[in-house]
Amino acid sequence: MSDPTPSPTPAPVPAPAVPAPAAHAPSDHPAMQLNRLSKRFGDKVAVDDLSLTVPVGSFYGMVGPNGAGKTTTLSMATGLLRPDAGQSLIHGVDLWAEPLKAKALIGNLSDGVKLFDRLTGEQLVTYNGLLFGLDRDEVAERVADLLKLLDLESAAGTLVVDYSAGMTKKIALACALVHAPRLLVLDEPFESVDPVSAANIRDILTGYVQNGGTVIVSSHVMDLVQRMCDHVAVVANGRVLVAGTVDEVRDGSTLEDRFVDLVGGRTHAEGPEWLRRS
Amino acid sequence: MVATLVRLRFLVLRNSLKRSTWQLVAVIIGALYGVGVLAAVVAALIGLGFAPVELASTALILGGSVLVLGWILVPLVAFGIEQTLEPARLVVFPLSMRQLLVGLTVTGILGVPGIVTSIAVLATFATWIREPLAAVAAVIGGAVGVLICVIGSRTVAALSTSLQSHRRFRELGGILIFIPLILLGPIITWVSQGVATSADALPQLARALSWSPLGAPWSVAADVAIGDWGPAAAKLGISLATVAVLVLIWRRSLAVALVTPPASSAKRVAKGKTGLFGILPATPAGAIAARCLTYWRRDPRYARQLIIVPLVPVFLAIYSGNMGSLVLLNLTGPLIAFVLALALYTDISYDGTAFATHLADGVRGIDDRLGRLWALSVIAVPVILLGTFIPVAITDSWANLPMLLGLAVAVYLTGLGVSAVSSSRIVIPVPQAGDNPFKSAPGAGFSTMLSGFATWGVTMALCLPAIVLAILSVVFDSVLYGWLTLAAGAVVGTIALVIGLRMGAAQLDRRGPDLLMRLKRMRSA
Numbered sequence: 179m180s181d182p183t184p185s186p187t188p189a190p191v192p193a194p195a196v197p198a199p200a201a202h203a204p205s206d207h208p209a210m211q212l213n214r215l216s217k218r219f220g221d222k223v224a225v226d227d228l229s230l231t232v233p234v235g236s237f238y239g240m241v242g243p244n245g246a247g248k249t250t251t252l253s254m255a256t257g258l259l260r261p262d263a264g265q266s267l268i269h270g271v272d273l274w275a276e277p278l279k280a281k282a283l284i285g286n287l288s289d290g291v292k293l294f295d296r297l298t299g300e301q302l303v304t305y306n307g308l309l310f311g312l313d314r315d316e317v318a319e320r321v322a323d324l325l326k327l328l329d330l331e332s333a334a335g336t337l338v339v340d341y342s343a344g345m346t347k348k349i350a351l352a353c354a355l356v357h358a359p360r361l362l363v364l365d366e367p368f369e370s371v372d373p374v375s376a377a378n379i380r381d382i383l384t385g386y387v388q389n390g391g392t393v394i395v396s397s398h399v400m401d402l403v404q405r406m407c408d409h410v411a412v413v414a415n416g417r418v419l420v421a422g423t424v425d426e427v428r429d430g431s432t433l434e435d436r437f438v439d440l441v442g443g444r445t446h447a448e449g450p451e452w453l454r455r456s
Numbered sequence: 457m458v459a460t461l462v463r464l465r466f467l468v469l470r471n472s473l474k475r476s477t478w479q480l481v482a483v484i485i486g487a488l489y490g491v492g493v494l495a496a497v498v499a500a501l502i503g504l505g506f507a508p509v510e511l512a513s514t515a516l517i518l519g520g521s522v523l524v525l526g527w528i529l530v531p532l533v534a535f536g537i538e539q540t541l542e543p544a545r546l547v548v549f550p551l552s553m554r555q556l557l558v559g560l561t562v563t564g565i566l567g568v569p570g571i572v573t574s575i576a577v578l579a580t581f582a583t584w585i586r587e588p589l590a591a592v593a594a595v596i597g598g599a600v601g602v603l604i605c606v607i608g609s610r611t612v613a614a615l616s617t618s619l620q621s622h623r624r625f626r627e628l629g630g631i632l633i634f635i636p637l638i639l640l641g642p643i644i645t646w647v648s649q650g651v652a653t654s655a656d657a658l659p660q661l662a663r664a665l666s667w668s669p670l671g672a673p674w675s676v677a678a679d680v681a682i683g684d685w686g687p688a689a690a691k692l693g694i695s696l697a698t699v700a701v702l703v704l705i706w707r708r709s710l711a712v713a714l715v716t717p718p719a720s721s722a723k724r725v726a727k728g729k730t731g732l733f734g735i736l737p738a739t740p741a742g743a744i745a746a747r748c749l750t751y752w753r754r755d756p757r758y759a760r761q762l763i764i765v766p767l768v769p770v771f772l773a774i775y776s777g778n779m780g781s782l783v784l785l786n787l788t789g790p791l792i793a794f795v796l797a798l799a800l801y802t803d804i805s806y807d808g809t810a811f812a813t814h815l816a817d818g819v820r821g822i823d824d825r826l827g828r829l830w831a832l833s834v835i836a837v838p839v840i841l842l843g844t845f846i847p848v849a850i851t852d853s854w855a856n857l858p859m860l861l862g863l864a865v866a867v868y869l870t871g872l873g874v875s876a877v878s879s880s881r882i883v884i885p886v887p888q889a890g891d892n893p894f895k896s897a898p899g900a901g902f903s904t905m906l907s908g909f910a911t912w913g914v915t916m917a918l919c920l921p922a923i924v925l926a927i928l929s930v931v932f933d934s935v936l937y938g939w940l941t942l943a944a945g946a947v948v949g950t951i952a953l954v955i956g957l958r959m960g961a962a963q964l965d966r967r968g969p970d971l972l973m974r975l976k977r978m979r980s981a
Contacts, residue, residue: 257815257969258812258815258816258969258972259969259972259973260969277818277965278818278820280818281816281817281818282818284816286816288812288816290809291809291812291972291976292808292809292810293810293813294747294751294807295810296750296751296755298729298731300730301730301747301750304730304733304743305733305743305746306813308733308738308739308740309743309744309813309814309817309818309819310740310817310818311739312738314734314738318730335729337754353813357817
C-alpha cells in the first residue's frame with residue numbers, strides 16, 4: 179500500500195468494481211472440461227470415471243452428499259491431486275500436461291487445506307498476488323479493493339490464524355480472486371459464512387460471471403445453488419448422476435427434492451428413544 | 457477411567473500407525489533399538505552386582521541422574537514431546553484433575569521409553585541381589601525414580617504449553633526461555649568436571665548428586681546396602697518430595713493450560729503494512745522469502761531450530777577445555793553451517809497443507825527452492841560468519857581463518873543443495889502450525905533422524921575435498937592449504953548448490969501433488 183492515510187468512512191458509495199476476469203480472445207473451448215477422471219484411495223473409489231463440461235460464462239453448482247467425491251474431483255481438476263486416470267482441460271489447456279499455464283487461469287479456493295495463517299490477511303492476499311507474478315503496485319491496488327469488497331478492511335492487519343471461520347473463507351476467496359482468473363473453482367465457499375457476507379459473496383460472484391468469468395462452486399445448500407447457479411451437477415459415489423441447467427435438472431420440482439430423489443438415503447426416524455427423553 | 461485413557465492411547469497409536477507404513481517401520485526399528493540398548497543395560501546392571509558396593513552405587517547414581525536429565529531434556533532438544541493424549545483434547549470430558557494426572561502418568565510409563573526405563577530399573581534388583589533388603593529398596597527407590605522421570609517430562613511439556621498461552625511467549629520468546637534449561641546439562645557437566653578432574657572424583661560427584669532430586673531415588677538401595685538407614689530414609693524422602701513438587705507444578709500449569717487456549721496473539725498491524733512483502737523484491741521467489749522470514753519470526757517451530765546454535769560453541773568449549781586448549785572452538789562456524797543448512801529440509805513439512813497455496817498458484821519449483829533458501833540464508837549467513845570470526849578472534853588463530861571459512865562455505869552451500877533435493881522428496885512428521893513446537897508425532901523421532909542422517913551423510917561425502925584440504929592444512933600447518941580449502945569449498949559448494957537446486961526444483965514440479973497428498977495424510981497422524 180502506498181497510501182497510509184486512513185480511507186474515508188465508507189459512505190453508501192457503490193461497491194468497488196468486481197474484479198473482471200482477464201481479457202482474452204474468445205475461443206470455443208469450455209472453461210473446464212473433465213474427461214473420465216478417476217481416483218482410488220486404497221480400496222475406496224473416490225472418483226469413478228467422472229466427466230463434466232463447464233461452459234464459459236456459466237455459474238456452475240456441484241452438489242452431492244458428504245463423501246461424494248466433490249473435493250477430490252475439484253482437487254484433481256485444479257492440480258492439487260494427481261488423478262489415476264483422466265484429463266482436466268482448462269480453457270482447452272491440459273492441466274496435467276501444462277500445469278503452470280493452466281493454473282494461471284484458475285482461482286482456487288480449496289476445502290480442507292490450511293492457509294499460511296501466520297500472515298496477516300493483507301499479507302496473505304499480497305503473497306498470493308506476488309506468487310502469480312503480479313507487480314507490487316498492481317497487487318497493492320487489488321488487495322485494497324478485495325479487502326474492501328469482502329468487508330475485511332478492519333481485519334487487514336490481523337493474523338489469519340485469529341480470524342473466525344467465516345472470515346477465513348472470505349480471505350481465501352480474496353486470495354483466489356487476486357490474479358483475476360478466468361475460472362473460479364470454489365470448494366464450499368459458503369461454509370460458516372454469515373448470511374450477510376454470503377449475500378455479498380454471491381453478488382461478487384454473479385458480477386464476475388456477468389463480466390464473462392466462469393464460476394464453479396460445490397455446496398451442500400441446495401436452496402442457495404438453485405437461486406445462484408445457472409448450471410448444476412449432482413454428484414454421488416464419485417459419479418455425475420445428472421448435469422445440466424438448473425431448470426433441466428430440477429425438472430419442475432425443487433432442487434432439494436430432486437437431489438433427495440436422486441441420491442436417496444432420506445430417513446424419517448425420530449432418533450433413538452433415549453435421545454428424545456431429555 | 458484411567459484404564460480407558462490407557463486404552464485410548466494405544467488405540468490412537470495403533471490407528472495412526474495403520475495410516476502410515478513408514479511410521480510403523482520407524483516405530484518397530486525404534487523398538488528394536490530400544491530392546492538392544494535395554495539388553496545391554498540389563499546385562500551391565502547384573503554384572504554390576506559382582507562389583508564392589510562403592511563402584512555399583514556410584515555407577516547407579518550417575519547413570520540414574522543422567523536418565524532423569526535425559527527424560528526431561530531430550531524431548532526439548534531432539535525428539536519432541538510425545539503427546540498422543542493431548543490434555544487439551546480431554547478437557548471436554550468429565551474427568552477430574554486427579555484422574556487426568558494419573559491417566560497421563562500411566563500412559564507415560566506405558567510408552568516405549570517408559571517401558572524400557574521401567575525394565576532397566578527393575579534390573580537393579582539383580583544388582584543388589586546379594587543384599588536382599590537393598591534389592592527391595594532398589595525397586596522402591598527405582599519406582600519413585602521412574603515417576604520422577606515420567607512426571608518430570610510431563611511437567612516440562614505442560615509448562616511449555618502453558619507458557620504458550622501467554623502471548624509474549626508464543627513467538628520467539630517461548631523458545632528462548634528453554635535455552636538456559638537445555639544448557640543445564642552441559643553446564644552441570646562443566647561444573648562437575650571442575651569438581652571431578654579425574655575419575656577418582658566420580659564417587660564424590662555421585663555422593664553429591666545422591667542428595668539432589670536427580671540422584672536420590674537411585675541411592676536409596678546403596679545406603680541400605682551399607683546399613684546407613686538414616687540417609688536411606690532421607691533420600692527416599694527427597695525423592696518422594698520431588699515427585700510431590702513436580703505433581704504440584706504439573707497440576708498448576710495443566711490447570712492453566714486447559715482453560716487458557718493458546719492465546720490469540722492479538723497482534724495487529726495497521727492496514728497497508730505488509731512488512732517484508734513490501735521490502736523484498738516483488739517476484740514469486742521474493743514473496744516466498746518474505747513469507748518464510750515472517751514465519752521464522754512468528755512461528756516457534758522455526759525458532760526451535762535455532763536452539764542448537766548457542767549449544768555448539770558451549771559444547772566445543774567444554775571439549776576444548778578437556779583438551780587444555782581452545783582450538784576446537786574454532787569449528788563453531790562450520791558446525792553451525794552444517795546444522796543450519798539442514799533447516800531447509802523440514803520447510804515444506806512445516807508448511808503442512810498450506811503448501812497447497814504454492815501448488816494452486818502455479819509456483820515454479822525453482823522459485824519455491826530459491827525463496828526458501830534466501831530466507832534461511834538471511835538468518836544463517838550472519839550467524840555462521842559470527843560463529844567463524846569470533847572464535848578465531850578469541851583464540852587468535854587468524855592463520856586458520858581461510859581454512860575455517862572454506863569449511864563453513866563448503867558445508868553450508870552443499871548442505872543447502874542436498875536438502876533442496878531431499879526436502880522436495882520427503883515430508884517428515886512435524887508438529888503442525890500452532891501445536892506445541894516441542895510435540896512429536898509417533899515415529900517422528902526415528903524417521904526424522906534417519907532421513908536427516910542420510911542428508912548429512914551425503915553432505916559430508918560431497919564436502920570431502922574441502923575437508924581433506926582442511927585436514928592437510930592443519931597437519932602441515934600450511935596457510936596455502938587453507939586458501940585451497942576456501943577455493944575448493946567455494947567451487948564444490950557452488951556446484952552442489954546449483955545442481956541441488958535444479959534437481960529439487962524439477963522434482964517439485966513433478967511431484968508437488970504427491971507431496972501435498974502425504975502432507976494431508978500426515979496432518980492428523
